[in-house]
Each structure stands twice: as C-alpha cells, then as structure tokens.
Amino acid sequence: MLIALNILMFIAPAIVSLVIHDYLRHGEVKNIRKVILYIIYLFLINLITFTISYIRGVKGFDFETMSLSYRLKYMGLGCVLGFIMPFIVCLITEDIITIGGFLRYAKRLFNDLKKYMPYAIWAAKADLGAEVASSYLNWMWWLIEPLCMMLIYTLIFGYVFKAKEDYFPIFIFIGITMWGFFSRSVKGSVDTVRNGKAIITKVYMPKYILLLSKMFVNGFKMMISFGVILVMMIVYQVPVSINLIWVIPDIIVLFLFTFGVGTIMMHYGVYVNDLGYITGIVLQMLMYLTGVFYSVAKRIPAPFGNILENFNPVACMISSMRSSLIYSSAPQIALLAVWCLISFILIALGVFTIYYNENSYVKVI
Known part of the structure; x- marks a missing residue:
C-alpha cells in the first residue's frame, strides 16, 4: 500500500x-x-x-x-x-x-459580460418572481427552507450525535447556506444549455450567461440566508472582530470556483444526457466530505481531516467562513488565494471550451 x-x-x-x-x-x-x-x-x-x-x-x-x-x-x-x-x-x-490568444479570449469574455450582464440580471429577477408567484408564503420560502434544514440537522447532529461545536445552529447554517449555493448551481449547470434551448436557438448569446443568471438566483438566496445568520449571531451574542471582513473574499472565491466548475459541467451536459444523475450522486457524496454539519478537521482522524479540509475547496471556504464569523479568526489566506487562482484556471478552461464548441450546441440539442 x-x-x-x-x-x-x-x-x-x-x-x-x-x-x-x-x-x-x-x-x-x-x-x-x-x-x-x-x-x-x-x-x-x-x-x-x-x-x-x-x-x-x-x-x-x-x-x-x-x-x-x-x-x-x-x-x-x-x-x-x-x-x-x-x-x-x-x-x-x-x-x-499564445499570450495574445489568452488576451483575446479574456477581452472577449470581458466584452460579453459587459454586454449581456443586464440580461443575466433581468432573467434572474424573472426567475425569482416566477418561483414565488403562485405560492401562498411568497418569498418567505427562501427563509423557511434553509431554516427547516438547519433545525433538522441541529436536532440530529446537535442532540442525537452530540456535536460539540460552539454556536452549533449558526455553525450548521453557514455550511448549509454555502453548500446549497454550490450544489444547486453545479447541478443546475448540467442542463443549462438544454433548458435554454428556446433562447439560444433564436439569438446568439454566450452560453455561460445562462449559467450566471441561475447563479445570481442562488446567490440572492444565499445572501438572504447570510442575513439570517447575522441576526442569529446577534441573538447568540457571538463576539465579532476585524476578521469579519474576510467574509467578502470568501464569498467571491466561492462564486468564482462555482462558476468555473459550472462552465465545464454545462459543456459536457450538452453531450452526456445522464450527467445530471451522476452529478447528483457525486454531490450527495461530497456533501458528507465537506463538513456541512461537522468540522472536517476535528471529526476525521489526523492527518486526513486537515488534508481533506485544505484540498476540498468548498470545505476550505466553509471553514474559512466559520472562522471569520464565529471564531473571530483569520482564515488561511494563502490557501484561499490558491483556490482563487485555481478558480480562475477553471473559468479559463470552461469559457475557452464553451467559446470553441458553442456553435455545435444548437445542432446537438
């Protein structure tokens, strides 16, 4: 061995x-x-x-x-x-x-984002409105769903399995919120092109704009959940420090990493019909390895706990967020910077792939 x-x-x-x-x-x-x-x-x-x-x-x-x-x-x-x-x-x-080629793709990406971003924002608002239009509780569902999940996991892991993490309801709510954004965005990215068939067969649009629109929807829900977390911190009288500012870089890195993974998944989702099922199974397995409702570094025996937390990007970001919000400590800045760099590489790979293959998507779907 x-x-x-x-x-x-x-x-x-x-x-x-x-x-x-x-x-x-x-x-x-x-x-x-x-x-x-x-x-x-x-x-x-x-x-x-x-x-x-x-x-x-x-x-x-x-x-x-x-x-x-x-x-x-x-x-x-x-x-x-x-x-x-x-x-x-x-x-x-x-x-x-060549460097010139990378710069051309970067310039094209920047120009397309500038041109089509208003549509992505408009589409996200429309999706949010349609999501609650026919429900009795309206936008309250965006609060009820994560709160119910928090209560379930708090009951199971906090009382049944005797979890000992400080401020456990907040601890678990942070994990649910960040993992929910990542998993919904990645799983949704697989069918993004197919679901957007009515649009992309009629007008040209960079296909990752459709993914950005879905991520804005999930990001809006995540921000609502973080608002609830701040209220919970006041109720539980969680001490805060200047390290609270690391919340913003952590969210940015999570968004970039999710977008990078999503662009790659949406490309292969065009050609592999079963990829959605496979993605769901893999995400379910990864959820238990990410520390959504426990501390990966503390609960998994050394040295595997620390290694898994550092080399699992979402687990690393969740841990960093908990450090900033609950424990008033700075995250591992160097590690966060590495994952930020890897996120940009994933975005480069994904956007490069989409630009190179986007003319064939219409033929496939």
Missing part, C-alpha cells in the same frame, strides 16, 4: 498536467509527444515540490520514516502545481496557444 502511495505521489500530478495540456489542445496531442510532455511535467512538478519541501525543512526522502500526512500533502501540492503548469508549458511549446 505504501509502495503504491510512494509511486503515486510522484506520478499523479504529472498525469493531471498531461490531461489538462491535452484538453487545451482539444485532444490533438500525438502519443509520442504525450510521453515527452509527461516526462517534462514529471521533472518540473517534482522539482518545484521538492524545492518547496526543502525550504520548509524536509532535506530528503526517507520513505521508511516518511509520514502518511507528508505523502498526501506532497501529492496534493503536486496536483495543484499540475493544474497550473500546463498553461505555462503550452505557451512555450504550442504554436497555436
């Missing part, structure tokens, strides 16, 4: 890089070139990872005394680098991928 993990910690990050490199080249990389690129990634990633480890005090590899925690962290850092490295290598090795 340890031998396999020792090998995996070195080779897995390079595989991640090779997959993304081939993705950027639309699967056109020949097999011989793949082998050469894999060797390059294997060398570069492990060189950087080992250098960072050396600076932090690890002077060599002693596999007999090496802890499981170090192996997992080494592989996790390598995979993060493996996510970033292909963009740099592609700029150097691929003639059709």
Whole structure:
C-alpha cells in the first residue's frame, strides 16, 4: 500500500498536467509527444515540490520514516502545481496557444459580460418572481427552507450525535447556506444549455450567461440566508472582530470556483444526457466530505481531516467562513488565494471550451 502511495505521489500530478495540456489542445496531442510532455511535467512538478519541501525543512526522502500526512500533502501540492503548469508549458511549446490568444479570449469574455450582464440580471429577477408567484408564503420560502434544514440537522447532529461545536445552529447554517449555493448551481449547470434551448436557438448569446443568471438566483438566496445568520449571531451574542471582513473574499472565491466548475459541467451536459444523475450522486457524496454539519478537521482522524479540509475547496471556504464569523479568526489566506487562482484556471478552461464548441450546441440539442 505504501509502495503504491510512494509511486503515486510522484506520478499523479504529472498525469493531471498531461490531461489538462491535452484538453487545451482539444485532444490533438500525438502519443509520442504525450510521453515527452509527461516526462517534462514529471521533472518540473517534482522539482518545484521538492524545492518547496526543502525550504520548509524536509532535506530528503526517507520513505521508511516518511509520514502518511507528508505523502498526501506532497501529492496534493503536486496536483495543484499540475493544474497550473500546463498553461505555462503550452505557451512555450504550442504554436497555436499564445499570450495574445489568452488576451483575446479574456477581452472577449470581458466584452460579453459587459454586454449581456443586464440580461443575466433581468432573467434572474424573472426567475425569482416566477418561483414565488403562485405560492401562498411568497418569498418567505427562501427563509423557511434553509431554516427547516438547519433545525433538522441541529436536532440530529446537535442532540442525537452530540456535536460539540460552539454556536452549533449558526455553525450548521453557514455550511448549509454555502453548500446549497454550490450544489444547486453545479447541478443546475448540467442542463443549462438544454433548458435554454428556446433562447439560444433564436439569438446568439454566450452560453455561460445562462449559467450566471441561475447563479445570481442562488446567490440572492444565499445572501438572504447570510442575513439570517447575522441576526442569529446577534441573538447568540457571538463576539465579532476585524476578521469579519474576510467574509467578502470568501464569498467571491466561492462564486468564482462555482462558476468555473459550472462552465465545464454545462459543456459536457450538452453531450452526456445522464450527467445530471451522476452529478447528483457525486454531490450527495461530497456533501458528507465537506463538513456541512461537522468540522472536517476535528471529526476525521489526523492527518486526513486537515488534508481533506485544505484540498476540498468548498470545505476550505466553509471553514474559512466559520472562522471569520464565529471564531473571530483569520482564515488561511494563502490557501484561499490558491483556490482563487485555481478558480480562475477553471473559468479559463470552461469559457475557452464553451467559446470553441458553442456553435455545435444548437445542432446537438
């Protein structure tokens, strides 16, 4: 088992890089070139990872005394680098991928957002209005649903399973609110293009604008829930500090990460009809690994708890939010910055994919 993990910690990050490199080249990389690129990634990633480890005090590899925690962290850092490295290598090795090309796509994205953002906001308002138009309690459902979920989980985990986290109702409400935004947005992204068939078959519109509209709806509901959280903090007399300002960056990173994942999922949702079912199952599993109603770092045995919290982006953001709101402490700023960078990479991959394939979506649906 340890031998396999020792090998995996070195080779897995390079595989991640090779997959993304081939993705950027639309699967056109020949097999011989793949082998050469894999060797390059294997060398570069492990060189950087080992250098960072050396600076932090690890002077060599002693596999007999090496802890499981170090192996997992080494592989996790390598995979993060493996996510970033292909963009740099592609700029150097691929003639059709240039800085000018990235800038053109970035400019096109900026112009399209500026042009179509009013529609996204209007569509979000229309969806919100239609959602409560025929209900007796109207907009109150946006409060009732998360409050009921909070009460259920508080009863089950707070009293039945004896959870000991401070301010547990607020603790669990933060997790439900943030996870709800992420899961609803990602699951909804799969069918976004198909559901928007009536629009995209008649007029041109960047397809991710439809996703943004749905995210604005979910984001509005999330903001209402955070308003309830602030009221609960006053009722429970939760002490606050200047670290409360980290709430804003945390929400921004969550939005960016969700948009990045959503753009990729909405592309594959056009071609894979069963992806919605698969996404639902995966999200259900991830919910229990994200710490929605418990602390991942405290409840999962070391070293897996801390590693899972750091390398699960939504778990990291939920933990950061709880630190800022409940515990008056600053989040892991460097880790939040890394996930912000990865979010931009995901957005770049997703938007690049949509622009490249959007003409074929109408034919498929």
